[in-house]
């Protein structure tokens with residue numbers, strides 16, 4: 001595991017590498033982020049960004065989603081995979097946002113994860129990006145890279161990784177840090193062949209030291 005000093009060094013190095021720690025999903029309304037993240041399961045963000053302009057134009061409000069049929073929504077999101085389940089989740093989620101939350105995206109982990117298709121990863125992302133709360137988005141990039149770096153014990157269980165990151169990351173850094181994990185995973189630290197010789201984190205990385 002890393003010392004606090006090493007952890008802060010990793011955080012600062014990532015900030016220099018990726019100054020803009022933004023979510024790569026495009027959205028305008030809060031619930032659109034929630035829906036885009038749901039669509040991104042088993043799909044790339046790039047593919048989701050191709051789909052959502054048409055989706056949000058065709059169903060421009062929560063009311064429009066809530067009154068749509070599964071087939072209508074499924075037709076638009078077909079290319080992102082698991083479209084029947086995702087269409088059902090979006091429609092049921094829209095109904096619950098309207099009936100339980102006055103049309104707003106809730107700002108607690110408990111309320112978010114009670115929505116259809118919303119797990120801790122999605123809830124964390126929403127809490128960080130919409131509400132500016134500490135957020136530990138443990139997706140595949142974050143789990144892989146924090147394990148390689150030695151910020152976690154290498155667990156691949158998202159909840160275990162989230163717990164371990166909560167213990168080592170300063171809360172105010174957590175949301176941006178997780179966005180930077182995604183950017184780093186795409187740029188250098190791929191699943192199959194990480195580019196360790198080019199990586200500014202290599203001196204602090206357990207995986208690079210062992211390799």
Ligand code: SF4
Pocket residue numbers: 145148149188189190194195196197199200201202203205206207208
């Ligand atoms: S040194 Fe290699 S394994 Fe470690 S973070 Fe960089 S690319 Fe990933």
